[in-house]
Amino acid sequence: SVLQGDDIWFDAVKWIVFGLISAEEMGITSENVMEVAASSQDPNVQRMLGVEGDNITGLGLSADAILQAIAQVGNYGEIYARNLGPDTPFNIARGLNAQWYEGGLMYSPPFR
Numbered sequence: 001s002v003l004q005g006d007d008i009w010f011d012a013v014k015w016i017v018f019g020l021i022s023a024e025e026m027g028i029t030s031e032n033v034m035e036v037a038a039s040s041q042d043p044n045v046q047r048m049l050g051v052e053g054d055n056i057t058g059l060g061l062s063a064d065a066i067l068q069a070i071a072q073v074g075n076y077g078e079i080y081a082r083n084l085g086p087d088t089p090f091n092i093a094r095g096l097n098a099q100w101y102e103g104g105l106m107y108s109p110p111f112r
Helices: 007-026 033-039 043-049 055-059 065-073 076-083
Strands: none
Touching: 007 043, 007 055, 007 065, 007 076, 033 043, 033 065, 043 065
């Protein structure tokens, strides 16, 4: 939730979260994000990580903002596991917070 009328902040947060969800789906983690950014030939990965294009700069973010978020805090699954997963006092199963292909609701629109 963001302050009403702060659409720029809302869009920035929304697309960073989409990037974290997409990274998990693509197998991009905090440990391999730099290697993936340097070696991937997939234009979707290149756009998302800011290697190609500058679509996220329109939100006031650097082109590599999603790459930096993944490097610093991990993808969506890493964040969930670290804060709510089985190795925490909460021990909450992913359930609906799982990726769409694992029976959950987590899905990100493509980065174009």
